Amino acid sequence: MSDWMMTHRALPGRRRRALSPLREHLRDSFWFAPTAAMVVVFVVWLVTEELDTAIVESLRDQGDFETLDDLVRFAEDVKTVVGAVSSAMMTFIGVVFSISLVAVQMASGQFTPRVVRIFVRSRITKATFAVFLATFVLTLLVLTAFDSTTDPRRVVSVPLVQSVLTLGMVALSLLLFVMYVNTTLRLMRVSHVIARIAAESFRAVALMPAAEVGEGRPELGPVTAWIAHEGRAGVLRDVHIGRLVRVARRHGVVLRLVPRIGDFVVPGTPVLAVHGGQAPPARVLRYTMGVGVERTFHQDLGFGLRQLSDIALRALSAAINDPTTAVQALDRVVQLLAVLSRRPLDVSLHRDRAGAVRLVQPLPGWEALVDLGFAEVRAHAAESPQVTRRMLAGLDDLLLLVPPERCEPLRRHRELLRQAVERVAPTPADRAFGLRPDRQGIG
DSSP: OOHHHHHHHHSTTOOOOOOOTHHHHHHTOSSHHHHHHHHHHHHHHHHHHHHHHHHHHHHHHHTOHHHHHHHHHHHHHHHHHHHHHHHHHHHHHHHHHHHHHHHHHHHHHHTOGGGHHHHHHOHHHHHHHHHHHHHHHHHHHHHHHOOSOOOTTTOOOOOHHHHHHHHHHHHHHHHHHHHHHHHHHHHTSHHHHHHHHHHHHHHHHHHOOOOOTTTOSOOOOSEEEEEEOOSOOEEEEEEOHHHHHHHHHHHTOEEEEOSOTTOEEOTTSEEEEEESSOOOOGGGGTTOEEEESSOOSTTOTTHHHHHHHHHHHHHHSTTTOOHHHHHHHHHHHHHHHHHHTTSOOSEEEEEOTTSOEEEEEEOOOHHHHHHHHHHHHHHHOTTOHHHHHHHHHHHHHHHHHSOGGGOHHHHHHHHHHHHHHHHHOSSHHHHHHHTSOOTTSOO
16 A cells, blocks of 8 residues: 555544643754663663672672682673773764764755754664663773672672673664664665655644534634743744643633744744633743744644755755756655645644633645645746656646645646746747656656
8 A cells, every 4th residue: 555545544533632742842852862871771780780799699608609700700801892892882973973964964955954853853863872872881880890809709799790781782782873874874865855754744744633624713702812922032833732721721711822833933922812711820821832943843734845845946956956856855745735635724623621622723724735835846847847747747636636625726836837837948849848747757
């Protein structure tokens, strides 16, 4: 079954409870996973040290000093290995860091600067850094556990379990390094970057509850209060839906988000409209809105189309002149719009447990999404028959999928594309060739 069919079938009727944005913010950060790994490995080291001490005490109680002597000689050999591993881990960390910087620089320069966050959110990259740092910390801790005495009757602890754990971490580090290199090489290829953007977009669509078909925007009554934005200026990244719904239910009001996710907000501008009562106190609304320096996929339906359009525009620029990449981006634009073609848009309604609407969140409408996916690319694609042919085929496919009331924006873009090609094509044959729909552009 194709990716489009699986995604298209999975979305209708799917309704999931709104989650806290904290997990998304942690995924957008790079410090959490390595820090957590080092804390965990320290706790594990404490446990293994107790196990090693218990093993030595058990052998001493049994009077098995011959085995203890063997363990001490084994520890002397392992100490050299652990020291070498400790030095090698720092070299590996430097190599991984260098590969990441080169990959990010190439991707941001060739595709769009907004794809950098794909590398930041990459699980395999975080896991590699986390395991490498944890292995390095573990080797340092294990080196401190070696006893200076070689007399088995006086030895306190032999890091037997710790050494086995260290070797296991080294094996895991090597495995992750191979996986990391493979993933990084994939992400340096534009087709995989575009596919990752599309996958993140589908996830955002699936997690966003929307109004039921035919429900439309509810009657909220007059605005009884406005709530202004307090804090720093920036892009509205997401809102804590669950907390806002609880606040609205507790105070018996309906909250309506004024800006859309992805809008730039400044202090003093209204961000919430209150319907049906007084505004909740500012303290209960604290930490309900995430403001940052750039947009994210979380709760932002248009951000995926924005990135795909940016990649297509960069590919069509005179400096790069890569229409095939623009066609690959258009493939995903058509796929994403096909998924959204029959989904209720414009507004997302969030209800409390009793089923009452408590939060109204604006979403981009169908026409806005179509314009976002096609307008800028169409304006720069008239001289590239490969792109115009692919865009026409995509528009024709969407016209077969969307409801009749959503066909007008698609027809408008089709007509504007036809006019643009007729203006720039020098001969009737060139115009006819550029206006012939082809799903591969020029196969």
